Amino acid sequence: MIGIIMFFASLVMLLYGFPVAFTFAAVSLLFGVIAGIVEVGFDDGVWQGIVDGLDEGLGMFDFMPFRIMSIMQNTILMSVPMFIFMGIILQKTGLAEKLLESMGFLFGEIRGGVAISTVLVGTLLAASTGVVGASVVAMGVISLPVMMKYKYNLPLATGTICASGTLGQIIPPSIVLIILGDVFQVPVGDLFEAAVWPGLSLVAAYILFILVVSYIKKDFAPAIPKDPSRGSKSKQVINALLAIIPSLTLIVLVLGSIFAGVATPTESSAVGCIGAILLAVLYKSFSINMVKEAAFESVKVTSMVFGILIGATAFSMVFTYTGGDEIVEHFMTNLPGDEKIAFILFTMLAIFILGFFIDFVEISYIIVPILVPIADTLGISPVWFAILIAMNLQTSFLTPPFGFSLFYLKGVVPASVRTIDIYKGVLPFILIQVAVLLTIVFFPEFFGIKP
Structure with missing residues (x-):
């Protein structure tokens, strides 16, 4: 004991x-x-x-x-500092601002349009930067004032920003998936490929929820009145494409090279760093000082991860x-009902509860290594199990009282936005994540994952 x-x-x-x-x-x-x-x-x-x-x-x-x-x-872990560096460089280029501005004009005229724009921008930021804190802060500073101006329901607005900002935990290239690839000893490229459909399903569920709420509660997310100064609809579409194409190109280069088998995640992370610097040059925000700051921040974050490891x-x-692993294995393999499903449901519940109190890195390096041998004994696919854990760990960023996204957003919102508004706002999105997680548990083939 x-x-x-x-x-x-x-x-x-x-x-x-x-x-x-x-x-x-x-x-x-x-x-x-x-x-x-x-x-x-x-x-x-x-x-x-x-x-x-x-x-x-x-x-x-x-x-x-x-x-x-x-x-x-470990060559797998070499990609961690480079993906962090890529994300910080892109954050400093003002990518989020450009995407939010163009998307807001594009979807603003429909009910819930600004909230939908926030989700879509969160998806693009997740696939290009993967830095949760930067995404939440950027959208909190830019998107929230617009939603407040047009009388959006505060819990809906804050919940949308928090949930969208955490998409970088499941949508590749994700630091969580790289860490889990190391823990499970499976190719990170396989995890990236398997995470695409679960991540996009989560995005679709968020948008559907916003549309339904906007339809039922018409005053929760009103449309932005048409403004002739924005130009014609075709001009707005062109501006949106000009904002999206550079970041989309980078996503295709990084993830496409991994999925096509041209490069390993470590090699593609180096490509991502070069691409991020080229985007900074394109957006006229490049400077040697910016690169030094990004490198310094990357070292700090990477040191934290490796110190925990x-x-x-x-x-x-x-x-x-001390035999602790044997006690846990005996308990887990003697759960009532179907061994596989009982084990998965129990571990998902345990990780979900732990996510209220401790960080995803600690869970990945302390809890998961205890569970991996048991999952292997039960014949559970490591890729399937890793995706379930990654989806679950994303929820830990939203769960009160210690969800990081809640703190990030609270730090940049006006004083009129209460903490309770943020807590109320994230609850529906936590339930959506749990629903998608359970769907992956019981219907993994629907997401192209072999159980």
Whole structure:
């Protein structure tokens, strides 16, 4: 039971606000020593038992340098800093502003048009930048004032922005999918390909929800009155295409090269970086200082991810040493009903609840490695299981009280927008995500995924 106690001790420390990487490393070291002392016992006296236990417990960490070296040599994870760099460069080019402006003019004259534009721009940003914080902030600054001006229902407006901003967690190229590809040891390209239809289904569900709400509650999302100063409809379409084509070209280059088998995700991430810099030049926002800032921010985010990975490696090593994985496997394989479905539903519920409190990176590196061997034992497709987890982890960005998207948006909205408005706004979108998730659980073939 030492491993199980260690798991809950880590959760408690995280809830108290301790740094994630240091929490996992410190808890692993402490419980590794405790496990060593328990293993040795006190047959030769208390003091001798503690000394021998320390030697035994610390001895398991002799292999940590080799584990860290294998992380450093992992070519899959090389794409993480490059995709982050690509996203930050595109965020600094003002891509979101251009897309939102043109899309808003294009769809504004129908009910819910600005909200639909926000979802579509969120989709394009997800497929080109994948940076959740930047997407939510950009749309909160640009799109929300327009919706408030035309008397949109505040919960609907804020919920749409939060949900659209999190699409980068499931729509490729997604950092979550890269991390899960490493954890599951499956090609990241396979995960990217499998995630396309679930991601687009989520987009379609969002738009359908907005259209239905706009039709039933006509005052929730009114149409923007026609403005002759915007030019003819054909001119608006041309302006929208001019804004979309550059980012769409980059998406095709990055994802197309992976799906066609021309390049690996790591190689395509390098192509994406070059493409992002060329777009910055095209939008006349390129500068050496911008590249330096983007590189610095990329290093900070990547360091956080790899710091957590090293702490998680120590955690999983001690968890396995203490037999925690065997307890979890015994519990999971003895759930009532169909083994596969019962296991998947239970794990989805557990990850959903954990998403209220801890970040997707911790869940990916701490929880998922415990579940992977069990899923393999039950004959569950790793690609299917990884897509389910990615969809579930996206929900963690929206769930109160610690959903990151809620904090990002609250930081840029006017004082008149209350936190409760944002919480109420995201609830329907959380339910939509859960509905799509359950559809992928029971009908994976509909999304082109082999269960």
